[in-house]
Amino acid sequence: MQIGLLGPFQVTTDGGVVADVPGARLRGLLAALALQPGRVVPKSSLVDWIWGEQPPADAANALQRLVSRLRKALPAGTVDGLPDGYRLAVEPDAVDAVRFERLVRRARDGDGPQRVRLLREALGLWRGDPLRDVGLPDSPALDAAATRLERLRLAATEDRYDAEIGLGREADLIPELTDLAAAYPVRERLAMSLMRALAAAGRDTEALLVYQRTADALADALGVDPSPELSALHVTLLRGGTVRREDTRRTNLRAELTSFVGRDADLVAVGELVTAHRLTTLTGPGGSGKTRLATEAGRRMTGDLPDGVWLVEFAAVSAGGDVVQATISGLGLRDALLGDPGNAEPADRLVAAIRDRDMLLILDNCEHVVEQAAALAHRLLGECRRLRILATSREPLGITGEALWPVAPLGLPDGDATVAEVESSPAVRLLRDRAAAVRRDLASDAGTAMTMARVCSALDGMPLAIELAAARLRSMSVDQLATRLDDRFRLLTGGSRTALPRHRTLRAIVDWSWELLTDAERAVLCRLSVFSGGASLDAAERVCAGGAVEPGEVLDLLTALTEKSLLVAAGGVAPRYRMLGTIKEYAAQRLAEAGETNLVRHAHLAYFTELAEAAEPWLRRADQLTWLARLDAEHDNITAAMRGALAAGEA
Known part of the structure; x- marks a missing residue:
């Protein structure tokens, strides 16, 4: 069971079901027990929590009735009754507020990176105001607990900024610190952290202004002067001293110009x-x-x-x-x-x-x-x-x-997806995001969404291909783009001028992989392009062998092509080898350039003709289900073989 007190009140059982704890007093009782998990909470303390300064005449029985109701709302054995009080039988980390305090204590003993990591984890548990939705109107004990947790949160936030500044991340923290310093104008640690961050970024004048605002706020609100630490930092800046780290550059990663979508x-x-x-x-x-x-x-x-x-x-x-x-x-x-x-x-x-x-x-x-x-x-x-x-x-x-x-292609919408599901699919989100940057009049109706889904499906959900397609929308509509993707290699050529040469066109992307292959790998890749719906190992060995490729070498070549991300091996006991649509079209063009298209298609036709003839007698015997499953797996290949035979006049 998990109990959430750092935000909206929430109780979740081990099965992920949200437990209903109705009523302010029942929630208050559970909160009081949860803040001390595994420990006996005296009955008098629970009475103070729930009723404050106006307890009922028979407080002990009233408390017992509340405990009985709480036991019905929670899993069996969760609330233990003892002579002097009650205990919540859960692990400390099952209560987010307790876990928060434990992480903060551990952070105090950690080094720089570990301290930052623990404080981030602790602060990440917060979902809103503490003990929200408990709803006890006259409970000083509840109010005191909420105030204490909020103070701990603020102190942990200050600790986190101190630790991150110690690691040289000053520039990244300035926006967050600016907002917090404005929200808490008399918190001197926040002001000092902001001043250090600004000074490290070379913005000394702004750092001095932060000091002045903090000094004014302290005088107006509390009638006191700044602390010696804050004053010393102010004097250092006035004298031209530096609080910058000389080596603050901790990465050479460039700032990105586009959003990160779908992953x-x-x-x-x-x-x-x-x-x-x-x-x-x-x-x-x-x-x-x-x-x-x-x-x-x-x-x-x-x-x-x-x-x-x-x-x-x-x-x-x-x-x-x-x-x-x-x-x-x-x-x-x-x-x-x-x-x-x-x-x-x-x-x-x-x-x-x-x-x-x-x-x-x-x-x-x-x-x-x-x-x-x-x-x-x-x-x-x-x-x-x-x-x-x-x-x-x-x-x-x-x-x-x-x-x-x-790294798989971006997710595509299902064939029966609703418009909302299409719009939320990662591939379509990427296309719309990049397209919006090149044209402002992009429609957001259902028809446009469905056409975008067709474009993304035709491009296999590949991010770079989608971005090249989005660049084409500068000069054509989404419908025009979708109807011209049959010639994708000629169409998708508008990559960024600053990109690597092999990332500027769709053909260049595949050319780069092609150049890294051996002659035997190229031959097998080209010959696989005649398959529809993938190829079994047996079929690939029959159709892809020939010339310098022996049948016994095909498995190793398929493995090499899979390792090089040009094939996908899908299935368990008997995997099938498939290729993305873009790779298949490229391989088919290379097969035609080699003058092998008719020869390989004839081998494909021969194999599946033999398969159909071999299957026929078994379809009336005890093994018919096995053969039907095999024929079903090869349905697309058999259909393609039949159409190829008809087109070649070999009906």
Whole structure:
């Protein structure tokens, strides 16, 4: 059972059901017990809580009746009766107010990052005013408890800002501190935190104005002068002294120009993986949003790591290039930190420079230097014990202990989704968000929403493809865009001028993956494009073999293409290999360029003709359900084979 007192009163049982605790006195009784979970609360204290200075004539019996009603509202065995009082039999952390106080006490003993993390967790438990909705009108004990909790909240907030300023996050805190200082004009700790943050950002004049406002508020409200600590800070600023940290730059992550849409659950999951594992790799096809997800996850963690979060981009490194030097440049390490270049190899000097740093290193776009990136990550993690690495790649780095998170396309609405469900789906939200930036007259009616859903489905929910489509809406309508996606590679070419060349057009995105394949992988990928609804291993071995590809090699090639995020292996016992629509169209074009389309389609037709002929006698026997299921799985392929035969005059 969970009891919420830090906001609207709420009781939730283990099954997630909200328990109804009706009546102000019943809620007041539960609140009094919940603030001391596992401990006996004297009957006299409970009477004071519930009735204040006007208890009933027979207070003991009235209290007993209330306890009886409370027991009926809560799970059995929750409220224990003892000779001198009553006890709530729940764990302390089951009550948010008690958990809040325990976290704040633990934070006092923690170091900088741990202290910030604990205080954030504690303050995150608050949902509103404490003991709200209890509703006891004349209970000084209840009012005192609520006041005490609110004071603890404010003190914990001040502790959090002090701790975060100690970690060098002054600039990020200025807006929050400005609002709080205005709300609590006589809280000197808030004023001092705001002054330090402003001074660290080079805004000394504003810091001096904060002091003056606080001094005036103290004089008007309390008739007192500022404390010696606040006055000393004021004098330091007047004399031109500095309270800035010389090294406040704790990340090289750029501020984003667009909103982050549709991946809130992924963001939480990646954060948990990075916390639990020292190496996490985000995998997925080109344009799936791996880099953006990695940087957003890193941005969230910057305040928790004393040495920050740093992005190293390998996109500009040529295949087989020097990833160590790229890392040194990305981290901005100076020669003074690296030592004499003649004394050691660059990798040794890099390890020496970051050996004791508690930081997150994001290695972006590792796929074309995956061997070198894997070797670098293995070396750094082995010798830098406080380092964590978050990599992005179209295939795993392949290191023992590596945690993987496949970055899937954005969620698409179901075929029978309502307009509201369509509008709230992640893919459509992204398209509308990006489209709104390029045209102001975008309609918000049901027809437009459904057309947007068609566009997103045609583009497989891939974020970069959706953004390229949104850019096209500068010069065409949503309906025109939807009808022209059959020629998507010619249509989607309006990427950002500052983006990587391979992210400016849809074809360039897939070209980049194509260039990283072997000839055998390319052949199998092209030949798979004739399948509809995916291919079984047996079918792929029959249809995709030929030339330099032996049937026995097909499984390894399918595995390699799956690892490189060009195929999806779906299913358990007998997986089927599928490809996204954009990849399939690209592969079909490459198959035509190779002059193999008719040959591979004929092999596809032959296989499924044989399958149908083999299935016929079994459809009247005991194994008919097994064969019907197999034919059902191949329904799209059989239909495609029949249509291909008709089109080729081989009916």
